[in-house]
Amino acid sequence: MLANIWLIGPAVVAIVILMVIPLSMMAWISIQARSYGGGVHWGELTGDAWLRFVFERNLDDSLSWSFNYLSIILRSFWLSALTTVISLIVGFPTAFFMATRPLRWRTLLVFMVTLPFWTNLLVRNYAWILILRDHGTINGLLMSLGVIDRPLPLLHNEFAVAVGLVYSFLPFMVLPIYSSLEKIDLRLVEAAFDLYSGRWRALRHVILPLAKPGIIAGCILVFIPALGSYVTPELLGGGKTLMIGNLIGHQFGAARNWPFGAALGLFLLALVLIAMTAYALRTRRSGGTQ
Amino acid sequence: MSRRAAGDAKRWPGLALGAGFFFAYVYLPILILVALSFNENRVVTVWTGFTLDWYKLAFHNDAMLRAAENSLIIASVAAVSATILSTLAAVRMAQVRFTGQTAVNALVALPITVPEIVPAVATLMFFASLGVTLGLGTVILAHTVFCIPFAYLPIRARLEGMDRALAEAAGDLYASPRRAFFKITLPLMMPGILSGLVLAFIISLDDFVTTFFVGGAGSTTLPIYIFGLVRTGVTPEVNAISALMLLISIALVSLSLFLGRSEHRY
Amino acid sequence: MKYRKTSAWTGLASGVAALGMVVLSASGASADGELHLYNWSNYFPPELLEKFEKETGTKVTIDSYASEEDLLAKLQAGAGGYDVIFPGTTTLGVMVEQKLLEPINVKDMENFKNVLPAHQTIAGDEDRTYSAPYMWGTTGFTYLPSKVPGGKMEESWNAIFHPADELKGNIAMLNEMSDVWNAAAYDLGISKCTEDPAEAQKILDLLMGQKPYVKVYSNDGTIDRMVAGEVAVHMQWNGAAHRVKAKQPDAVYVYPKEGVTFWTDAMAVPKGAPDLDNAKAFINWMMEPENAAIASNYTGYSNAIKGSGEFLKEDLKNDPAVNTPEEYGDRLRPYQKCSEKSRDLRERVWTKLKS
Numbered sequence: 001m002l003a004n005i006w007l008i009g010p011a012v013v014a015i016v017i018l019m020v021i022p023l024s025m026m027a028w029i030s031i032q033a034r035s036y037g038g039g040v041h042w043g044e045l046t047g048d049a050w051l052r053f054v055f056e057r058n059l060d061d062s063l064s065w066s067f068n069y070l071s072i073i074l075r076s077f078w079l080s081a082l083t084t085v086i087s088l089i090v091g092f093p094t095a096f097f098m099a100t101r102p103l104r105w106r107t108l109l110v111f112m113v114t115l116p117f118w119t120n121l122l123v124r125n126y127a128w129i130l131i132l133r134d135h136g137t138i139n140g141l142l143m144s145l146g147v148i149d150r151p152l153p154l155l156h157n158e159f160a161v162a163v164g165l166v167y168s169f170l171p172f173m174v175l176p177i178y179s180s181l182e183k184i185d186l187r188l189v190e191a192a193f194d195l196y197s198g199r200w201r202a203l204r205h206v207i208l209p210l211a212k213p214g215i216i217a218g219c220i221l222v223f224i225p226a227l228g229s230y231v232t233p234e235l236l237g238g239g240k241t242l243m244i245g246n247l248i249g250h251q252f253g254a255a256r257n258w259p260f261g262a263a264l265g266l267f268l269l270a271l272v273l274i275a276m277t278a279y280a281l282r283t284r285r286s287g288g289t290q
Numbered sequence: 291m292s293r294r295a296a297g298d299a300k301r302w303p304g305l306a307l308g309a310g311f312f313f314a315y316v317y318l319p320i321l322i323l324v325a326l327s328f329n330e331n332r333v334v335t336v337w338t339g340f341t342l343d344w345y346k347l348a349f350h351n352d353a354m355l356r357a358a359e360n361s362l363i364i365a366s367v368a369a370v371s372a373t374i375l376s377t378l379a380a381v382r383m384a385q386v387r388f389t390g391q392t393a394v395n396a397l398v399a400l401p402i403t404v405p406e407i408v409p410a411v412a413t414l415m416f417f418a419s420l421g422v423t424l425g426l427g428t429v430i431l432a433h434t435v436f437c438i439p440f441a442y443l444p445i446r447a448r449l450e451g452m453d454r455a456l457a458e459a460a461g462d463l464y465a466s467p468r469r470a471f472f473k474i475t476l477p478l479m480m481p482g483i484l485s486g487l488v489l490a491f492i493i494s495l496d497d498f499v500t501t502f503f504v505g506g507a508g509s510t511t512l513p514i515y516i517f518g519l520v521r522t523g524v525t526p527e528v529n530a531i532s533a534l535m536l537l538i539s540i541a542l543v544s545l546s547l548f549l550g551r552s553e554h555r556y
Numbered sequence: 557m558k559y560r561k562t563s564a565w566t567g568l569a570s571g572v573a574a575l576g577m578v579v580l581s582a583s584g585a586s587a588d589g590e591l592h593l594y595n596w597s598n599y600f601p602p603e604l605l606e607k608f609e610k611e612t613g614t615k616v617t618i619d620s621y622a623s624e625e626d627l628l629a630k631l632q633a634g635a636g637g638y639d640v641i642f643p644g645t646t647t648l649g650v651m652v653e654q655k656l657l658e659p660i661n662v663k664d665m666e667n668f669k670n671v672l673p674a675h676q677t678i679a680g681d682e683d684r685t686y687s688a689p690y691m692w693g694t695t696g697f698t699y700l701p702s703k704v705p706g707g708k709m710e711e712s713w714n715a716i717f718h719p720a721d722e723l724k725g726n727i728a729m730l731n732e733m734s735d736v737w738n739a740a741a742y743d744l745g746i747s748k749c750t751e752d753p754a755e756a757q758k759i760l761d762l763l764m765g766q767k768p769y770v771k772v773y774s775n776d777g778t779i780d781r782m783v784a785g786e787v788a789v790h791m792q793w794n795g796a797a798h799r800v801k802a803k804q805p806d807a808v809y810v811y812p813k814e815g816v817t818f819w820t821d822a823m824a825v826p827k828g829a830p831d832l833d834n835a836k837a838f839i840n841w842m843m844e845p846e847n848a849a850i851a852s853n854y855t856g857y858s859n860a861i862k863g864s865g866e867f868l869k870e871d872l873k874n875d876p877a878v879n880t881p882e883e884y885g886d887r888l889r890p891y892q893k894c895s896e897k898s899r900d901l902r903e904r905v906w907t908k909l910k911s
Contacts, residue, residue: 003382003386004382004386004388006378007378007379007381007382008378008379008382008383008394010375010378010379011375011376011378011379011398011438011442012379012394012397012398014375014434014435014438015397015398015400015401015435015438016397018409018413018416018431018432018435019400019401019409019435019436020397020400021412021416022409022412022413022415022416023400023404023408023409023412025412025415025416026408026409026411026412029412035654036896036899037632037650037653037654038628038629038632038650038654039632039633039654056904068907068908068911069907069911071911072910072911090308090311090312090315091312092308093304093305093307093308093309093312094308094309094312094313096302096305096308097305097306097308097309098309100305106481107484107547108543108547110481110484110485110488111488111539111543112313113316113488114488114489114491114492115320115536115539115540115543116316116317116319116320116536117492117495117496118492118495118532118535118536118538118539119320119323119532119533119535119536120496120512120513120516120528120532121496121498121513122513122516122517122524122528122776123323123516123524123528123529123532124319124320124323126323126524126777126780127319127320127322127323127326128319129777130322130326131318131319131322133784133786134786137318137322156771156772167315167316167319170312170315170316171488171489171492172440172489174312175444175485175486175488175489176443176444176447176485177447178481178485179444179445179447179448179481179482179484179485179486180447180448180450180482182448182481183448183478183481199302212450213446213447213448213450214444214447214448216447217443217444217446217447218447220399220402220439220443221402221439221440221443221489224399224402224403225402227405228404228405228406234731234773234774234776235774235776235777238770238771238772238773238774239731239772239773239774240767240770240772240773240910241910241911242907242910242911244405245405247907248405248407248408249405249407249499250733252407252411252629253623253625253626253628253629254625254732254733254734254903255733255903255906256625256628256629256650256899257903258411261407261408262408265404265405265407265408266404266408268403268404268405269400269403269404272399272403273396273403276395276396276399277392277396280392280395280396281392331783331803332799332802332803333779333780333783333784333803336780336783336784336803351602352602353597353602353618353620357620411629411633414630414633414634414635415633415634417634418633418634418635418636419634423637424635424636424637425637498622502621502622502626502630503626503629503630503633503635505619506635506636506637507592507594507617507619507637507638508592508617508619509619510618510619510620514597514619514620514621514622515597515620516597517597517620517622518596518597518598518599518620518621518622519596519597519598520596520622520623520775520776521596521597521598521599521793521795521796521855521857522596522597522598522599522795522796522799522855522856523777523778523779523780523796523799524776524777524780
């Protein structure tokens, strides 16, 4: 028990002080009355911020159902899910590739995966604009080859956002999978191949189970942060729709509605925690380790 | 193709292809970004001619250099601290079963479950209510905390399924727990630790929101500087500093590989 | 085999840690008597910093923010440590109201006499107790004649809210709630502080009608987008338009006849500033014509100081985007402080537009 305290304790204490306490403060803020200049009127309790999710005062001040915010939340979930799936499809073979290289290459590959991210998010997005725009790298190439005679609409749509988000989050998928696959014994795969006679079955019965913890970690590290992204949706998507990330940022900025921003953030937190707990309970029941 | 070759996982078709696609995807924008740092045009996305002027300007832009320095300090200290905390926690979590473990798992993931702005504003209020002076220190503390999940999850994923083997190996060798840890557990965890470290590092290096709110006078980082260019527009100076950052990272990686190699020669 | 690579990685980890330590110890603690400015990036000339340091012996540092709303939220949450901040008109009033600023009696300062009459008062700080003007600018739109039917656009918001067929999908707007709302209100002849839901509905309808033709809503990269010809028309700040013209000399900045918001970035001192005296001295110093001109030359925006004109670069003086021609003077609409109800309508329109 003492070891628990010394080993797990520091991380837990850090998170409790600098995450749990602040988030509890935000929970308290979410039920205060908003101050129109920003901030809150302390002590004036109200549930307005939470009602706002589904009710809205119409422009004429009558109360009615409104799904504006829910649709923003749903869209963000869809985009994050898409990002996660594509990252997995692109990331898994890469991680597998890395894990099967000779020892001296692996460390180098780990760095190579993250090297591009020493640059800035904004500049990376500008580079993508350059690649995807009407007379950009891709369209220019295709047109000079005569494959197409009119530029493909690659920029300012969901495709561009997906390309940009996947780009931003790929390392967070690749490296966890790599670190769980790296312990794989290639002889095991060979044996499995003999046993199951087929790559796909070997993949399913031997490699995937080994990679599973990494895949789960990767999906968490891609899906959840992608939910809060806002720079890429704006620059590559055209900023026509809000993502949950900018919606919340907007509440603390221009809209100056802190309680609503806090409520939105906590709502998201609750969704994610419920999903994670459900998953943990399910794997425990089915005998998995968690 | 012989059965043996077909079973060789290293040579599965699609593997090299997939990895090739990945690296092309990840590096194409970077090539363009570096190329543009030599672009004579003030406008970032229009090529007109070659110049080194942006590097000269970047070297004379004290505000930007200081921001880059701050970014590197914050990211190195926060990533290393977060990795140490995560490693300790992950080892213990893999060794034992205790009630409340699911809760600890959820707690560790907490920093990424809410869009940053929410804890960032609250953390600032918390620091302010304690009368803490804002600066690099507060930024490093906050970064360390939100880096924890990025370091912890890869390490934990690495340890998953290895728990039993570890204990057995240590027992077989009659090693003291400490010896077992340094001789067996730690080396086995290294790929996970390294992955966690570099992920924590890049997530900290690119952070804008938390840094902005919990920072004080003198703690402007590169992302804040670059996002603050809205009024006057981004110039290739920013590409130049990005290219320099890449150079630093390459130098650092080469150095560590070199050091690591010479270390185990004897 | 396994522990072999350990050494490589311990090497790396210790390398990174050592680097961190070295840099950490290298960046010493900040000395007293320093003046801490808090501003947009690249929005204050380094040579002016040096000039101030030389003339007064006070060391100056600058930190950056990326939106004035973020700045406001940060002060509200209790951040301190800055001596001079540069808030815009929309947040200045709130800061005054919420007592986030130090009363520094700018109007009694020696150089206040240099301030142009139009800027001697400002909504939210009518008596200039808290703030002095730094830069001011307008939010109109810029177009490339070569990409516009007939090579010319009407000087009206109508031209971008009801675009000609050729311009559909070729328009970019700022991603800024207030700027977009104001432009739509001017176009419809509605007060931008309207409290009438029916009028807000009209604004929403106008914006929704325009939305399919907008390529992008963004504040970042407006200059690039125009120079690269990605769009033909861009709602833009005038200083950005000035920079577009440096590369696309035929670009035109329009002051729409229905009205153009003019905004001011002020200089103010947040409560609890560590160095109040130097902050005041700095603000007074900035109201000297030569210093104001150096700032304008660097930022590409106008200042509000009489007599700074002679120190201005020629290209700034000659650019109607920066040096507003007199005949457009009556198109400029100052910032107005709107009621809570009106702000609420505005925000709901924005969310509906973007959901």
